[in-house]
Amino acid sequence: MDLKVFRDISYGMYVVSTSNEKNVGCFINTLIQITSSNPTVAISVNKENYTNEVIKNKKRFSVSILKESASDKVISVFGYHSSKDVDKFENILYEEVLDVPVVKEDMISYIVCDVINVVDCGSHDLFIGKVIDSVKLSDESPMTYKYYHEVLKGKSPKKAPTYVEEEVVLEGSNKYQCSVCGYIYDDSKESVKFSDLPDDWKCPRCGVGKDMFIKL
Numbered sequence: 001m002d003l004k005v006f007r008d009i010s011y012g013m014y015v016v017s018t019s020n021e022k023n024v025g026c027f028i029n030t031l032i033q034i035t036s037s038n039p040t041v042a043i044s045v046n047k048e049n050y051t052n053e054v055i056k057n058k059k060r061f062s063v064s065i066l067k068e069s070a071s072d073k074v075i076s077v078f079g080y081h082s083s084k085d086v087d088k089f090e091n092i093l094y095e096e097v098l099d100v101p102v103v104k105e106d107m108i109s110y111i112v113c114d115v116i117n118v119v120d121c122g123s124h125d126l127f128i129g130k131v132i133d134s135v136k137l138s139d140e141s142p143m144t145y146k147y148y149h150e151v152l153k154g155k156s157p158k159k160a161p162t163y164v165e166e167e168v169v170l171e172g173s174n175k176y177q178c179s180v181c182g183y184i185y186d187d188s189k190e191s192v193k194f195s196d197l198p199d200d201w202k203c204p205r206c207g208v209g210k211d212m213f214i215k216l
Ligand code: FE
Pocket: 178, 179, 180, 181, 182, 183, 203, 204, 205, 206, 207, 208
């Protein structure tokens, strides 16, 4: 079985959010529209994501659709940290809609859903949601998962349904790649060389230290 085949399927970059006593959310790349009249959608969320259990309790969630020109900030906050440990909404533009938080920063649209079914798929749960609101915020293009992977050199976190063990591609220049998130530090585009960065420097996308970078 060649798991790279699954990269030929189109995926996007979405933040799913909900709340208990605090706001929680995480990135997902799987959002499927299932029906159009009485619209329903499905999302796949890893059971190890804190957001998963909060959705089960709340029975309501929002999904925000990331724009292609998004900065690393939203990807970093919602993609590589756990809502259990940090308040992801602290410095993020969001709004409370129908009793759930909706991330608006770098987003082009959002939907709010009530959970009508949960399908246990092993490592992930498939949440079927009845759409109770949908709002367009901008006419910009959505970021596809392919764009994130190929242009931003982003990696699937281990908890993503599309995660595949991959090898680092050798490019042969003064570039350093984060082994966790795929962020590339290119000496030729930065004012400070990678080797001269202070020891407490952290990956701007996922927050790990310099020791997690591999020279390409
Ligand atoms: Fe990183």
